[in-house]
Amino acid sequence: MYSALFTHVLRRLDPEVAHHLAFRAIRFAAATPLLEPLLRRSLAASGPPVAVLGRTFPGAFGLAAGFDKDGVGVRGLTMLGFAFVEVGTVTPAAQPGNDRPRSFREVDQRALRNRMGFNNEGAAALGDRLRRLRATPAGRGFVVGVNIGKNKVTSAQDAPADYATCARLTAPWADYLVVNVSSPNTPGLRDLQSTDQLRPVLVAAREGADAVTAPGSVPLLVKIAPDLADEDVDAVADLVLELGLDGVVAVNTTIAHDLGPGGLSGPPLLARGLAVVRRLRARLGDGPTIMGVGGVTTADDARAYLAAGADVVQGWTGFIYEGPFWASRINRALAADRTGAAR
Secondary structure, eight states: OHHHHHHGGGGGOHHHHHHHHHHHHHHHTTTTTHHHHHHHEEEEEEEEEEEETTTSSSSSEEETTTTSSTHHHHHHHTTTTTOEEEEEOOSSSOOOOOOOOOOOEEEEGTEEEEOOOOOOOOHHHHHHHHHHTTTTTHHSSSSEEEEEEOOOOOOTTTHHHHHHHHHHHHHHGGGGEEEEETTTTTTGGGGGGSSHHHHHHHHHHHHHHTTSTTTTTTTTEEEOOOOOOOOHHHHHHHHHHHHHHEEEEEEBBBBOSSSEEEEEEEEEGGGHHHHHHHHHHHHTTSSEEEEEESSSHHHHHHHHHHHTOOOOOEEHHHHHOTTTHHHHHHHHHHHHHHHHHHH
């Protein structure tokens, strides 16, 4: 049914328009008194919990940043089976992002290409929305990460202050924070992955979170690009250990394509994502958490990330192509694996 809807309706719409329409439908379903509990009972992640980052995740598969930039749909997305939701990327000040069109389907590869440019309502708005979510019993039970970035107009020199501001405005209501220095769609952002520029950014984010929460109580991770050379992946891993960071999210979108401007996500990322995760795990040992993301379409793809050394897995391009029951299918398959392993 979803395949026909995608082929005959959604595929004919501009990708960004289709995204907003589908997201509106998810939020409507989550706000419908009889429908929401029915869907949640049928689809929500269940099974043996996963202990990650000092938290209890209801499953191993969650939604990557970029789908819900402003934290408006956490209830609906968990209803559909995502075990956790990473909102953002959020910046200190609201910004419109890049000019449209800025989202493109690469249907032959079941991939997406985007040059969104961190369009969002700003960290204060997100923090307020998460505060209201956490004020409800159900909202306190959701696992929500916050992905933070810098504004487009902020120089590399001033970037640490942007990350500190985002952390300060969102940390009280986040289960974890992710420092995004790997999007290809903000000029100069990926330069912050070099360790001499990354160190002050990570330190500032930690200080921003610690200023409003118990020191070290909100886990801090860094998200890296698949296009880093292996030695640069090693350098980031060494910095994570040096600073006592809680983990790494690997990987972001790739610019290693000739399809046009923007970062590519989906199946073309899978092989490199797995390689980066394997390399990180070998370098980091058993300590810091690794969230594997990039090219996950099936439960077998998620299993491959876990086998490579990831503790949990994220995705969202597959959501576009596989439909609303996608996350539930993957989490149920992974839960069955954990149940079988425990016997």
